[in-house]
Amino acid sequence: MKKFLLPVFFILLTLSCRERIRPVSATVIENQIRSLLEIPTVEYVYREILYFDEEARFLGIKHMDKRLLFSVDMVTRAGFDLSKGLEVRRIFNSVKITLPKPEILEVDADEESIHQFFVKEWGGKISRLDYYDELNLRKEGIRKDAVKRGILDKARKNFEGMVSKLATSFDLESVNFEYR
Template sequence: MKKRLIPGFLLSFFLILLFSCGQKPAEYPADELEISVREILELPVYEQVYRDIVYIGEEEKVLFFTTTDKEVLFSVDIRIQAGIKHAEQISISLNAASESGQRTVMVNLPKSEIIFIDADESSIEQYFIKEKGEDISRLEYYDEINRKKEELVQTAIESGLLEYADLNAEKLIGSFLKLAGFETVQFRRFESEN
């Protein structure tokens, strides 16, 4: 009895395996795919963290006497994230299967943009401070950090942050759509409409 059971089980297993591999992939409507892609791309797709050194210095004199002399040197971590800012502009068009049975999809994807920039206050490390006549206010710290943020956004863009974000978005969506059964995924990039 055992000898007949094992070959029968193996034959059944291979038949199930054969027929399950040959099944046609599930059909997904374009609007459902668009919703899924939009939800995925609500997350940032690339991030860089910069550690920047900030110097604040001010000196005031009255009749050759120094009345105010304040200096501070500190470092701070600034995080910049890029991704798809306007995911609602994503559209997907499904192409008919080719003669070979390959299913293709075209994804219209806005180019990546800077979506978040933040200074981590807990990372501030002060190297020296000199306060004579007047203390350095928190507002002066924040003003200088905000000025540095603007500089670092330009540095990040020049170093390719947006291109890396575009590539990551395409990899992420391409992998998702290939899992959904599409053999060929094409991308068309465009500037987003604000």
């Protein structure tokens, strides 16, 4: 009798310890995605070389000459701003996710990467504001270049890949995406 009870005991113990997979509601999936608010999925780094010059004359006599040549890394991040809306609908064993189109979330200069090549300060000092003004002038050009190079498509593909992996962990068969 003991030989029979021991295997039955181990089988029951094994079955009771098995992880049970519960069906996941669309609300749970939506809350996990929404908790991120912004999802940057692609990052480009641009090395920019900038030149700044300012010269002032009074009665034909130069009284100020400021020149600066420097480089800086500009970081461009693209992804999804989920604060603009997110909707997740569960249809049988699949999910339909409706969200805003990908966008450039940030174009920012890495101040640690600023390297001066040439500085001339005669009649006035070059301030941090002069740096920032030059950087801000470049940001829109970098934004347009990143879009032209396909950063938004890469952001969309990366997001779809991340969410599809999340869906397989919830034991869902398919995920459909709709962008507005």
